[in-house]
Every structure is written in structure tokens, then in C-alpha cells.
Amino acid sequence: MTTQELVTQIHKKKSFLCIGLDIDLAKIPSHLLQEEDPIFAFNKAIIDATHHLAVAYKPNTAFYEAYGLKGWKALEKTINYLNENYPELYTIADAKRGDIGNTSSRYAKAFFSDLNFDSITVAPYMGEDSVVPFLEFENKHTILLALTSNRGAFDFQTKKVDGEEVYKKVIQTSQTWKNNRNLMYVVGATKAEYFKEIRAIAPNNFLLVPGVGAQGGSLAEVCKYGLNDEVGLLINSSRGIIYASAEANFTEAAALKAKELQQEMQEILDRKF
Amino acid sequence: MTTQELVTQIHKKKSFLCIGLDIDLAKIPSHLLQEEDPIFAFNKAIIDATHHLAVAYKPNTAFYEAYGLKGWKALEKTINYLNENYPELYTIADAKRGDIGNTSSRYAKAFFSDLNFDSITVAPYMGEDSVVPFLEFENKHTILLALTSNRGAFDFQTKKVDGEEVYKKVIQTSQTWKNNRNLMYVVGATKAEYFKEIRAIAPNNFLLVPGVGAQGGSLAEVCKYGLNDEVGLLINSSRGIIYASAEANFTEAAALKAKELQQEMQEILDRKF
Numbered sequence: 001m002t003t004q005e006l007v008t009q010i011h012k013k014k015s016f017l018c019i020g021l022d023i024d025l026a027k028i029p030s031h032l033l034q035e036e037d038p039i040f041a042f043n044k045a046i047i048d049a050t051h052h053l054a055v056a057y058k059p060n061t062a063f064y065e066a067y068g069l070k071g072w073k074a075l076e077k078t079i080n081y082l083n084e085n086y087p088e089l090y091t092i093a094d095a096k097r098g099d100i101g102n103t104s105s106r107y108a109k110a111f112f113s114d115l116n117f118d119s120i121t122v123a124p125y126m127g128e129d130s131v132v133p134f135l136e137f138e139n140k141h142t143i144l145l146a147l148t149s150n151r152g153a154f155d156f157q158t159k160k161v162d163g164e165e166v167y168k169k170v171i172q173t174s175q176t177w178k179n180n181r182n183l184m185y186v187v188g189a190t191k192a193e194y195f196k197e198i199r200a201i202a203p204n205n206f207l208l209v210p211g212v213g214a215q216g217g218s219l220a221e222v223c224k225y226g227l228n229d230e231v232g233l234l235i236n237s238s239r240g241i242i243y244a245s246a247e248a249n250f251t252e253a254a255a256l257k258a259k260e261l262q263q264e265m266q267e268i269l270d271r272k273f
Numbered sequence: 274m275t276t277q278e279l280v281t282q283i284h285k286k287k288s289f290l291c292i293g294l295d296i297d298l299a300k301i302p303s304h305l306l307q308e309e310d311p312i313f314a315f316n317k318a319i320i321d322a323t324h325h326l327a328v329a330y331k332p333n334t335a336f337y338e339a340y341g342l343k344g345w346k347a348l349e350k351t352i353n354y355l356n357e358n359y360p361e362l363y364t365i366a367d368a369k370r371g372d373i374g375n376t377s378s379r380y381a382k383a384f385f386s387d388l389n390f391d392s393i394t395v396a397p398y399m400g401e402d403s404v405v406p407f408l409e410f411e412n413k414h415t416i417l418l419a420l421t422s423n424r425g426a427f428d429f430q431t432k433k434v435d436g437e438e439v440y441k442k443v444i445q446t447s448q449t450w451k452n453n454r455n456l457m458y459v460v461g462a463t464k465a466e467y468f469k470e471i472r473a474i475a476p477n478n479f480l481l482v483p484g485v486g487a488q489g490g491s492l493a494e495v496c497k498y499g500l501n502d503e504v505g506l507l508i509n510s511s512r513g514i515i516y517a518s519a520e521a522n523f524t525e526a527a528a529l530k531a532k533e534l535q536q537e538m539q540e541i542l543d544r545k546f
Contacts, residue, residue, distance in 0.1 A: 062370070062372055065379065065380060069345055096370070099333070107338060109339050110338040110341070114341055125398045126425050145398055148399050150373040150402050152401045155400030162432065162433065173428055
């Protein structure tokens with residue numbers, strides 16, 4: 001998907017919500033456990049109930065790998081279901097991959113060519129040749145970890161390199177790489193004050209923002225500094241939406257939570273555009 | 274596996290060789306492509322031919338993910354084959370994973386509990402809470418990326434943070450984390466001169482060393498600075514061994530290449546111990 005198609009969808013739905021499909025069989029409604037593939041059954045129900053409120057879905061691969069082959073099969077079915085039934089939706093493989101060049105190209109093949117995700121999250125530690133194989137794909141985005149939403153973000157990401165924080169160095173350096181127009185960045189909502197400085201370095205790139213809700217970040221604060229002329233933000237919520245209820249009404253509860261966020265986003269968009 | 278068991282195996286075999294199982298169907302002997310599971314057939318043949326010369330095997334998950342479900346099934350069969358037939362061998366999932374705490378614990382479950390690998394490589398960018406869930410497993414090692422063997426290592430890893438290179442900061446900081454005795458580090462052979470300084474910070478941890486051979490690193494140089502009283506090194510070779518020949522004699526060719534490295538290691542060990 002092109003950036004422009006994503007932006008068009010955002011304006012049409014008045015939403016820049018991304019829903020994280022972090023599957024956990026201990027948290028889904030127990031009646032689904034009798035299904036042949038409970039993981040897919042849950043994802044399908046959540047997607048069907050929320051697709052008009054969200055623009056993107058983000059399965060985190062860890063939650064699927066934890067269920068072995070069964071998990072990978074469910075991941076495959078989920079991305080196929082999204083691509084076949086809701087081709088307008090933007091899809092993110094939250095895989096945080098990254099390896100030396102010829103190895104990264106295998107991950108890129110797996111997630112872009114075979115599974116046909118629109119984007120993948122990538123860790124920057126191994127530098128340019130570990131990221132460029134992802135950037136080579138046309139109309140696919142590489143979402144580089146910059147400033148994450150967890151406590152450990154302060155261990156290395158905010159330390160100063162040549163007088164500048166590591167995460168800023170990552171953003172700046174990556175802006176010089178080939179096909180950098182295909183870059184997005186992960187920036188945690190828990191640190192809204194950082195968005196101003198990030199926008200000074202990366203005015204045009206989309207930012208994928210975890211940490212609103214469950215992790216305590218404020219949507220209004222993030223938007224204040226993070227929005228750009230093409231919106232430029234995807235706000236992710238996972239647990240807060242998909243596990244809003246573990247009862248029979250779980251899809252309604254999820255849609256309600258998604259609707260709350262979408263309406264807040266609509267107000268913000270209506271004020272700006 | 275405990276560190277002590279690994280050290281015992283090294284002295285018994287006079288080898289600290291790790292063989293990287295980076296599967297590529299375009300490079301394996303063509304007659305194997307008729308097998309029901311060519312990936313596993315190749316790995317099994319390589320392991321059977323070299324297990325007495327190596328102490329560790331390291332499948333890189335990217336090469337398996339690139340073949341989808343078929344690849345994951347082959348990875349599962351490979352680790353099971355290793356654990357059932359050669360339980361003395363040390364196994365490394367070269368997965369370079371890492372995510373926020375509750376998500377990392379899913380990866381740890383997948384690779385340590387379910388697949389029963391002895392260790393996994395982990396990216397440090399997201400800090401302490403992204404690594405600690407791996408360190409919690411008893412008799413399992415977490416192999417943190419420190420200084421990798423690729424060109425991109427110079428983009429961020431060797432940049433100075435508070436007057437000290439990022440990779441050194443990663444090693445130093447991680448030495449303060451809970452269960453840090455379960456840590457090993459990835460240090461590329463292409464930068465032998467760095468080993469001296471790394472040993473000053475991490476005298477006791479094992480170092481997993483890629484980049485000998487194909488990527489141009491020197492075994493003698495690495496050992497000069499990297500060996501410690503418990504050996505403390507695992508030298509990895511992947512392509513140089515497993516793709517030594519694509520003909521019918523591929524197992525003999527692989528064993529020959531492994532033997533060359535093992536003999537060089539034997540001389541080094543005999544001089545020191």
C-alpha cells in the first residue's frame with residue numbers, strides 16, 4: 001500500500017487507529033476455545049467488528065510464535081483474511097526483526113512477499129545493511145524502532161551519542177539511507193514531549209505510536225506535537241480494545257472501545273483539516 | 274545446558290566450533306530436493322557428518338521463516354533431532370528477538386520451553402525489560418548482540434555514548450541485570466582488536482563469534498584476545514562449512530571444512546590448557 005492510500009483511508013474513516021492483535025488464549029472468551037482455530041476465530045471476530053473504526057491491524061509475531069506451528073498457521077490465516085476481505089486496511093507485522101544484509105532479505109521475503117504484509121517493524125541496532133533489504137520493496141513500509149514505550153527505552157535509546165540521543169541518531173542516520181521514503185518510526189506515546197523534536201528531524205514520516213491507554217500515554221498530547229500535514233500518525237491500541245471483555249459480548253465491547261478512540265481522533269482531525 | 278557442560282564438551286572434543294544452519298534451497302545438493310522435507314534432510318546430513326567436530330549448532334530463524342510453515346516445521350524437526358540424538362550439543366536459535374517485557378516472555382516461551390533451544394540471540398535496543406524475560410530461564414543462555422560482524426555495526430554500535438561505545442555500554446549495563454550469569458554476547462570476528470577491551474568488561478561470559486572465514490575474520494587473532502580460563506568462545510561458521518560442496522559429496526566436504534577449523538582450535542586449546 002502506498003502512503004497516499006493510507007492517508008486517504010484515514011480521512012475517509014476519520015480514524016488513524018491501529019489495532020494490535022496480540023493473541024492470548026488465556027484472555028479470549030472461553031467459548032472460542034472449542035473452535036478448530038481459536039486464534040483465527042478471535043481475530044476474525046475482532047476485525048469484523050472494528051474494521052470500519054480502524055485503518056490498520058498489527059499482529060505481534062511473538063504471540064503467534066508462542067503457539068508454534070498452530071500460531072504461525074493462524075497468523076497466515078489472519079493476514080490472508082485481512083488482505084482478501086478488507087484490502088483497504090493497512091497491515092503491520094510487528095516482528096522487530098533485523099540481521100545482517102543477506103539474512104534480513106529473508107525476513108523481508110517472508111513478511112512482504114509471502115505473507116504480503118504492508119509493513120514490518122525492524123530493530124535498528126545492526127545498522128544500514130540490516131534495514132536496506134526491507135526498504136527495497138516497493139509500496140511496503142519499514143517501521144524502524146526509534147523510541148519505544150517501555151521502561152528499557154531509557155537504557156540505551158535516550159543515551160547521548162555525539163551529544164544527541166541514540167534514538168535521534170537512528171532517525172537522522174536512517175533518513176540518509178536508500179529508499180528512506182519507505183520508512184516509518186516507532187515512537188512510544190508515553191513520551192509525548194519527545195514528539196516535537198522528532199518532527200523536527202522527520203517531518204514527513206509516519207510514526208507508529210504504541211502506549212496510548214494501557215501504558216498511560218495521552219492521545220491529545222501525542223497529536224499536539226506529532227500530527228503533520230498528511231496526519232503522519234498511527235496510534236496503536238491492543239489489549240485495551242481486543243480484551244475489553246472476555247464474555248459473549250466481546251466484539252461489541254471491542255467496537256465500543258475502538259469507537260471511543262476513533263471519535264477522539266475524529267475531533268482532532270476535524271480541528272486540523 | 275549449563276555453561277560447565279558446554280565447557281566440558283569443548284575440552285572433550287577439542288573444539289569450540291558452532292555450525293550455522295542457514296538453510297537455502299538454492300544452495301543444497303539438488304538430489305535432496307526430491308526428499309519430502311529437503312531442509313530437514315540437509316540439516317540432518319550435515320549434523321550427522323560434523324557432530325563430532327562441533328559443539329554447537331545455530332539455525333538462523335530468518336532462513337526458515339522465508340519458507341513459511343514448511344520452514345518452521347523443518348526448524349522444529351531440526352531442533353528435535355539435535356536434542357534427541359545429540360543431547361550433548363549446544364543449540365542456539367539465532368532469532369535476534371526482543372520486545373517489551375510481556376511480549377519478550379512469549380518469545381522466550383517459544384524458543385526455550387517449546388522448541389527447547391539452549392540459547393537465543395536477542396537484540397538489546399529496547400533495554401532491560403526486553404531482555405530479562407529470557408534471562409529468567411534456568412540453564413538457558415541469552416546471547417545479546419553487542420558488536421556484530423556486518424558493515425552496519427559502525428552505524429550505531431561503535432558510536433560513543435557518555436564517552437564509551439554503544440556496544441560497550443550494552444555489555445556493561447547488561448552485566449548489572451538480574452541473572453546476568455546467563456548472558457553471552459555476539460562479537461564479530463572481523464574486529465579482533467576489540468576483543469581485548471570487551472574481555473576487560475566481560476571477563477567471564479562466553480562470546481559467540483560470527484565472521485570467521487566468509488566474512489574475513491581471523492581465528493588466531495580472535496583467540497589471542499578472546500579466550501578466557503573457561504575457553505569462553507564459540508566460533509561460528511555457516512556457509513563456509515555447510516555449502517562447501519553442492520555435489521553428492523557435500524557431507525564429506527562439510528566435514529573436511531569443519532575438521533580444518535577444529536584442528537586449528539585444537540592447537541590453540543593445547544597451547545593454552
